[in-house]
Amino acid sequence: MPSAHLSDRGVVRVYGEDAKSFLDGLITSDLDRVSPQAARLGALLTPQGKILFDFIVFEAPQDIGGGYYLDVMRVFAPDLAKRLGFYKLRAKITIEDRSDTLAVVAGWDTPKPADEAGLVAEDPRLPALGWRAIVAAEDAVEFAQGSAEDYHARRIALGVPEGGRDFLFGDAFPHEALMDQLHGVDFDKGCYVGQEVVSRMQHRGTARTRIVPAVYEGGFAAEVGVEVTAGEKTLGKTGTGAKGHGLIMIRLDRAADALAAGETIRAGGIPVALEKPAWINFPFPGEAAPQV
Structure with missing residues (x-):
């Protein structure tokens, strides 16, 4: 217990x-x-x-x-x-x-x-x-x-990030830190500092960068702050990791393009697989496009 x-x-x-x-x-x-x-x-x-x-x-x-x-x-x-x-x-x-x-x-x-x-x-x-x-x-x-x-x-x-560990204070928007997914932003409340920007990101769906969970190949995790890459492109940087799992801040569109092209995503040179938790409700890299 x-x-x-x-x-x-x-x-x-x-x-x-x-x-x-x-x-x-x-x-x-x-x-x-x-x-x-x-x-x-x-x-x-x-x-x-x-x-x-x-x-x-x-x-x-x-x-x-x-x-x-x-x-x-x-x-x-x-x-x-x-x-x-x-x-x-x-x-x-x-x-x-x-x-x-x-x-x-x-x-x-x-x-x-x-x-x-x-x-x-x-x-x-x-x-x-x-x-x-x-x-x-x-x-x-x-x-x-x-x-x-x-x-x-x-x-x-x-897959739950924390400030000062998985993103730098003063550098990340609430959507990037998944606060919109984890009940950290109440969009129907009154005014607060920074509300206009956060509301605009919510209504326009402009959060292209997000922290996402990843599983490292081999059970090891990269150090915090190293580059996440696919081919020659940089997708983002690593957050904390433990026991083969990690959190990485990436550009969702670049990750989706890399996976569609069959490229391997690497964090600090270690291959990683992106893993979508059930509680995340935004489009996730590697998901099939919804049927129209």
Whole structure:
């Protein structure tokens, strides 16, 4: 029954009278869909629509102080708190980096812990990822039946990317990072930073570059950031890999052309097969064209 302390994750707390309206006007997720029972994937974008930070949003019950807790890559937690502070103006909120006192844990193929353990919710991205929780830092050791490496191997095999690992912050649009597929963008919510660009990509279907799962020949995975090629053409770059599975950011049209021409796609020189998960609903390289 594996669970793991994700020591690479930190926590930023936003609370106060205006916390909901403040965050709702900034991030991609609709806070009406966040509750103490339901977390949500979200991101803070640049005005040009690129991801500055991605995170999972938890809401605390009022009886323990309320507010929102953002589960973010720990090394970027201070920057996220600082960036949110730029937008604070006269909003009645407090923003705190709580990464020293709180920890993020995850579990899969095992029941969720009781609510008393902390903020607990099903992983909002994909049911197969299991559950996720924010707990007191001193309690994280209780959830270390598995390792963070085990968790990431499962995440990668399921095809779920994470910012700072599989794409660079400030460099990728939400569609490229599959946030539209993983419930990280609520297209029917009000305005937020970068919304115009993201909405245009959604309605025009202009996301030509995507992160896709791949299976490496021989069971080895390429290092992060090496070129993905087919013949003489560069298709993109690699993200993280584990146990023969990997995530790669590629131009979908170039990959489709390569496969149609019978060319082998290689990542760091290693042959890879693109693998479409059931939850992806955009046209995938190598799929047969739909019958008209």
